[in-house]
Amino acid sequence: MKHMTSLILAADIGGTNIRAAIMDSNGKLSHERRQQALLSSPHTSESDVIDILADFFRPLLQQEPALKAIGMGFPGFFIGQSGILSASPNLPKLHQFKLAERLSNTLNIAVIVQNDALCAAVGEQSFGAAQGHQNLLHITLGTGVGGGLILNNTPYTGESGMAMEFGHLRVCHDADANLCGCGALGCVESYASATAISAQYFKLSGVQRCSKDIYKEALSEGTHAKDVIEDAGHKLGMAIAEAVKLLDIHTISISGGFIGAWSLLHPTIMESLNKNLIPPLQGKIEVLPSILHDDAGLLGAGKLANMVVST
Amino acid sequence: MKHMTSLILAADIGGTNIRAAIMDSNGKLSHERRQQALLSSPHTSESDVIDILADFFRPLLQQEPALKAIGMGFPGFFIGQSGILSASPNLPKLHQFKLAERLSNTLNIAVIVQNDALCAAVGEQSFGAAQGHQNLLHITLGTGVGGGLILNNTPYTGESGMAMEFGHLRVCHDADANLCGCGALGCVESYASATAISAQYFKLSGVQRCSKDIYKEALSEGTHAKDVIEDAGHKLGMAIAEAVKLLDIHTISISGGFIGAWSLLHPTIMESLNKNLIPPLQGKIEVLPSILHDDAGLLGAGKLANMVVST
Numbered sequence: 001m002k003h004m005t006s007l008i009l010a011a012d013i014g015g016t017n018i019r020a021a022i023m024d025s026n027g028k029l030s031h032e033r034r035q036q037a038l039l040s041s042p043h044t045s046e047s048d049v050i051d052i053l054a055d056f057f058r059p060l061l062q063q064e065p066a067l068k069a070i071g072m073g074f075p076g077f078f079i080g081q082s083g084i085l086s087a088s089p090n091l092p093k094l095h096q097f098k099l100a101e102r103l104s105n106t107l108n109i110a111v112i113v114q115n116d117a118l119c120a121a122v123g124e125q126s127f128g129a130a131q132g133h134q135n136l137l138h139i140t141l142g143t144g145v146g147g148g149l150i151l152n153n154t155p156y157t158g159e160s161g162m163a164m165e166f167g168h169l170r171v172c173h174d175a176d177a178n179l180c181g182c183g184a185l186g187c188v189e190s191y192a193s194a195t196a197i198s199a200q201y202f203k204l205s206g207v208q209r210c211s212k213d214i215y216k217e218a219l220s221e222g223t224h225a226k227d228v229i230e231d232a233g234h235k236l237g238m239a240i241a242e243a244v245k246l247l248d249i250h251t252i253s254i255s256g257g258f259i260g261a262w263s264l265l266h267p268t269i270m271e272s273l274n275k276n277l278i279p280p281l282q283g284k285i286e287v288l289p290s291i292l293h294d295d296a297g298l299l300g301a302g303k304l305a306n307m308v309v310s311t
Numbered sequence: 312m313k314h315m316t317s318l319i320l321a322a323d324i325g326g327t328n329i330r331a332a333i334m335d336s337n338g339k340l341s342h343e344r345r346q347q348a349l350l351s352s353p354h355t356s357e358s359d360v361i362d363i364l365a366d367f368f369r370p371l372l373q374q375e376p377a378l379k380a381i382g383m384g385f386p387g388f389f390i391g392q393s394g395i396l397s398a399s400p401n402l403p404k405l406h407q408f409k410l411a412e413r414l415s416n417t418l419n420i421a422v423i424v425q426n427d428a429l430c431a432a433v434g435e436q437s438f439g440a441a442q443g444h445q446n447l448l449h450i451t452l453g454t455g456v457g458g459g460l461i462l463n464n465t466p467y468t469g470e471s472g473m474a475m476e477f478g479h480l481r482v483c484h485d486a487d488a489n490l491c492g493c494g495a496l497g498c499v500e501s502y503a504s505a506t507a508i509s510a511q512y513f514k515l516s517g518v519q520r521c522s523k524d525i526y527k528e529a530l531s532e533g534t535h536a537k538d539v540i541e542d543a544g545h546k547l548g549m550a551i552a553e554a555v556k557l558l559d560i561h562t563i564s565i566s567g568g569f570i571g572a573w574s575l576l577h578p579t580i581m582e583s584l585n586k587n588l589i590p591p592l593q594g595k596i597e598v599l600p601s602i603l604h605d606d607a608g609l610l611g612a613g614k615l616a617n618m619v620v621s622t
Contacts, residue, residue: 077591151467159561160559160591161559162559163559165556165557168556172484173484174485182589184587184589242557243557245476246476246480246557248468248469248473248475248476278493279494280400281471281473
């Protein structure tokens with residue numbers, strides 16, 4: 001029972017915002033701390049990352065000496081549970097970077113680090129929309145479209161930490177398909193990310209509008225926003241169908257500002273999903289909106305650290 | 312060491328052909344027995360299946376009293392390792408059929424049964440092209456296109472035994488995409504199965520030819536067969552890319568008569584696969600031809616049974 005009170009410094013590291021809080025074993029957060037920090041420059045070095053994170057975490061470590069570990073979600077590919085970052089698309093100078101080990105040596109505390117979308121999946125499964133499900137595909141709709149997979153209660157990383165590149169499933173093979181940031185045509189990310197939503201809206205309306213406003217406008221009939229969100233939902237349903245046909249996984253959760261238009265988005269996704277499944281899988285898949293929102297990654301990272309210190 | 316000599320009755324049950332042999336722990340087969348048996352009629356009942364299989368296995372069981380178990384690959388969806396067939400597309404009367412238990416009670420020997428494509432994956436990993444790999448996606452190109460997945464040395468079945476419906480990944484979204492047997496348009500099966508190869512060849516040439524002859528003809532320049540096989544290879548590469556982006560799995564094996572045209576097929580698959588992967592995965596994936604051919608399913612089924620009786 002002593003582990004029930006283990007305190008973890010949980011953190012969610014983004015390209016422009018970094019965030020941390022103290023988390024107890026029940027997922028209760030306190031002492032939250034946020035900071036803008038440019039962690040997506042082509043010049044950012046390993047030492048830059050360690051310096052920025054160490055400076056950011058130190059006040060919390062000093063405030064709460066009982067902290068057992070740091071659990072951190074980070075954008076990039078991690079090799080298994082090693083804490084070694086093999087690569088990070090927005091931090092091209094980092095390769096085979098022993099992030100957990102170096103930060104642990106600097107701060108003198110255990111550090112557990114995992115891919116940010118995978119942390120969000122763990123968060124939703126442990127404390128959020130997918131509690132009680134042993135298998136989960138969690139989809140994050142933000143600047144990009146990410147995915148995290150849990151199989152039999154175990155976070156799935158793949159052979160080189162690059163599993164669940166869900167955003168790069170192809171949902172359109174037309175010659176005029178949208179161009180994705182990865183260089184390919186027709187990836188679901190190029191239709192359903194927040195960036196794509198704004199770009200598609202601009203293409204239809206000629207008006208520049210942020211994705212959050214588009215989600216609101218989409219709830220009214222006859223708007224360009226409605227068309228854009230319906231197309232995104234349709235494409236998401238197609239991509240989810242491909243994942244389900246491979247994995248036979250029955251629970252999907254989705255996070256991101258996008259779910260502000262859930263009453264429109266959900267039926268569109270479900271229609272497209274079921275249309276694209278083989279008959280015996282039709283009607284068996286549940287698609288749930290995140291209930292943790294921005295906290296999913298933080299809570300999942302804390303949970304992973306908690307599991308390590310409790311064993 | 313005593314388990315090294317465990318003898319298994321290994322079997323591969325197809326829609327029209329059933330096959331069995333005695334297998335030792337090293338995958339050596341003997342006393343092979345084949346039979347034509349219609350196991351794909353809409354009227355086939357549970358009792359029909361048990362009667363056909365029991366009559367077919369009895370002579371082998373009598374011949375070798377030391378047999379420890381029957382290991383059997385069967386076309387259909389199995390719930391985990393339970394031996395319960397939830398459904399079989401070509402045997403519509405079977406639902407939640409306790410196949411392993413009923414056959415075991417009838418023949419008085421342990422019966423281990425699993426999906427046929429998954430057995431083939433286990434066979435290639437244990438004795439064939441993918442020996443030494445912990446993770447494998449095995450693709451079977453026959454009347455249909457199937458898939459079997461091994462993650463961390465464990466056969467992956469999914470939540471309802473329907474994982475790796477690889478043949479139904481969509482590789483074409485055009486309105487004139489090929490119609491698949493599942494009712495959807497543009498599934499990879501509708502381009503790369505033996506049936507599809509013959510149909511595509513007929514469409515181009517007006518000549519009815521069996522798939523094996525088409526593979527041979529494909530090795531000559533300027534033939535319709537070459538065009539058909541290249542298109543199939545291109546579509547297979549696209550579908551493999553989708554699976555790799557989700558699973559980050561680096562070893563793929565392929566079985567079926569199709570690999571008779573491997574010298575043409577392999578470069579076509581690789582080009583299409585790498586073109587459709589995200590950059591960090593490009594060049595990392597190995598696609599291997601089966602070396603076990605028709606024996607993969609039989610050997611994998613035997614291996615699964617051997618693992619059960621050895622523990």
